Amino acid sequence: MASSCRRPEHMAPPDVFYNEEEAKKYSQNSRMIEIQTQMSERAVELLNLPEGQPSFLLDVGCGSGLSGDYLSEEGHYWVGIDISTAMLDVALDREVEGDLVLGDMGHGMPFRAGTFDGCISISALQWLCNADKKSHSPPKRLFTFFSTLYSSLARGSRAVFQLYPENSEQLELITTQAMKAGFSGGMVVDYPNSSKAKKFFLCLFAGMTGVLPKGLGSETSDRAVSNQVQYSGQRCRFKNMKGKSVKKGRDWILEKKERRRRQGREVRADTKYTGRQRRPHF
Amino acid sequence: MKLLTHNMLTSHVKGVTKGYPLLIKATEVKVNQLDFNPQFVSRMIPKLEWGALVQAAEDLGYRQDLPGELIADYEQNEEFLKKVHRVLLEVEVMEGCLKCPESGREFPITKGIPNMLLNEDDA
Numbered sequence: 001m002a003s004s005c006r007r008p009e010h011m012a013p014p015d016v017f018y019n020e021e022e023a024k025k026y027s028q029n030s031r032m033i034e035i036q037t038q039m040s041e042r043a044v045e046l047l048n049l050p051e052g053q054p055s056f057l058l059d060v061g062c063g064s065g066l067s068g069d070y071l072s073e074e075g076h077y078w079v080g081i082d083i084s085t086a087m088l089d090v091a092l093d094r095e096v097e098g099d100l101v102l103g104d105m106g107h108g109m110p111f112r113a114g115t116f117d118g119c120i121s122i123s124a125l126q127w128l129c130n131a132d133k134k135s136h137s138p139p140k141r142l143f144t145f146f147s148t149l150y151s152s153l154a155r156g157s158r159a160v161f162q163l164y165p166e167n168s169e170q171l172e173l174i175t176t177q178a179m180k181a182g183f184s185g186g187m188v189v190d191y192p193n194s195s196k197a198k199k200f201f202l203c204l205f206a207g208m209t210g211v212l213p214k215g216l217g218s219e220t221s222d223r224a225v226s227n228q229v230q231y232s233g234q235r236c237r238f239k240n241m242k243g244k245s246v247k248k249g250r251d252w253i254l255e256k257k258e259r260r261r262r263q264g265r266e267v268r269a270d271t272k273y274t275g276r277q278r279r280p281h282f
Numbered sequence: 283m284k285l286l287t288h289n290m291l292t293s294h295v296k297g298v299t300k301g302y303p304l305l306i307k308a309t310e311v312k313v314n315q316l317d318f319n320p321q322f323v324s325r326m327i328p329k330l331e332w333g334a335l336v337q338a339a340e341d342l343g344y345r346q347d348l349p350g351e352l353i354a355d356y357e358q359n360e361e362f363l364k365k366v367h368r369v370l371l372e373v374e375v376m377e378g379c380l381k382c383p384e385s386g387r388e389f390p391i392t393k394g395i396p397n398m399l400l401n402e403d404d405a
């Protein structure tokens with residue numbers, strides 16, 4: 001019991017755990033912001049969206065919209081759904097570009113068939129494995145969620161979930177319910193040999209069979225997979241930025257501008273002033 | 283809530299088979315200027331329930347001269363795309379509620395966020 005107390009899901013239901021105090025961290029704790037952003041970036045990479053065109057995406061457990069901000073930076077439009085009003089209030093304060101909906105994923109996704117070009121979800125799915133009310137059955141809630149998500153996705157699109165599974169039975173339950181709902185795909189594990197960097201991404205395909213991408217830092221990456229993007233090594237640009245807020249450095253800004261240029265968007269030219277602290281003006 | 287989101291939202295109350303389109307009752311509406319992206323608007327048009335969009339815009343008083351039927355060759359028609367952009371992405375319902383056409387269940391909209399939570403009995 002002692003160790004399980006460290007998992008937020010065991011402490012309180014999500015709408016109670018993510019209260020104002022917890023939500024504040026998402027706008028103030030730079031470490032938290034950095035991690036959420038990095039995981040969002042990897043999730044979008046795994047979505048494998050068509051290049052150079054804006055997509056319409058769903059962010060499940062969008063919370064304060066850190067993940068959504070990354071989607072906006074990439075030029076995408078999004079709808080976020082979350083169960084915590086405190087987290088959504090932070091998203092409003094942060095003036096996110098996406099549209100927000102208050103909802104419980106265990107009740108199903110309230111969207112028309114074929115609405116979204118893809119779905120991401122960062123650190124939220126494990127919450128569905130808990131029964132917070134007498135009437136809650138985790139397998140049933142997972143199935144309701146996955147089957148309604150499946151229908152709300154355009155054929156051929158993907159859903160990528162970064163999650164913190166508690167144990168292998170939980171992973172098994174989640175994948176089984178996703179497959180029952182019609183998805184194919186599976187788990188991608190980044191840095192499987194590092195206890196700290198290890199990350200789980202459930203990659204689901206709606207209405208097509210795809211080749212599951214390789215996890216980063218896994219030793220078996222020499223088995224070439226044809227017509228699949230090579231993912232390894234893409235993360236290393238972060239390693240020079242330790243300790244610094246990723247979203248402020250000059251490199252980060254240059255990179256973001258470059259991404260926007262690639263999308264054919266209007267971007268101001270880079271100058272020696274790019275990414276410099278501005279003097280306050282009144 | 284933007285009308286793009288409204289166009290995609292359905293009532294998911296248990297037993298409801300066609301909870302669409304949700305009826306908008308707005309007490310506060312706002313227009314938020316947003317960059318015009320013709321590529322995105324053109325991409326979304328085939329996914330829209332056009333009639334529901336026009337009706338929603340009409341109900342809020344923002345229909346202007348949006349045609350009841352979707353026009354052909356809209357990709358080339360910048361003026362038309364701009365009008366769609368405006369109703370789809372700039373007009374926002376801030377306060378009010380959405381009503382399920384089948385069950386009559388109402389979903390409140392507060393600070394621009396529709397509350398789609400269900401009672402456990404309706405889930």
Ligand SMILES: C[S@@+](CC[C@H](N)C(=O)[O-])C[C@H]1O[C@@H](n2cnc3c(N)ncnc32)[C@H](O)[C@@H]1O
Nearest residue numbers: 014061063064065066067083084104105124127
């Ligand atoms: C770690 S936070 C994710 C933060 C978010 N990605 C961001 O950028 O701020 C997990 C989120 O999942 C949400 N969540 C947990 N259970 C949920 C449920 N059943 N339905 C909808 N959202 C849920 C929580 O309210 C919380 O905001």
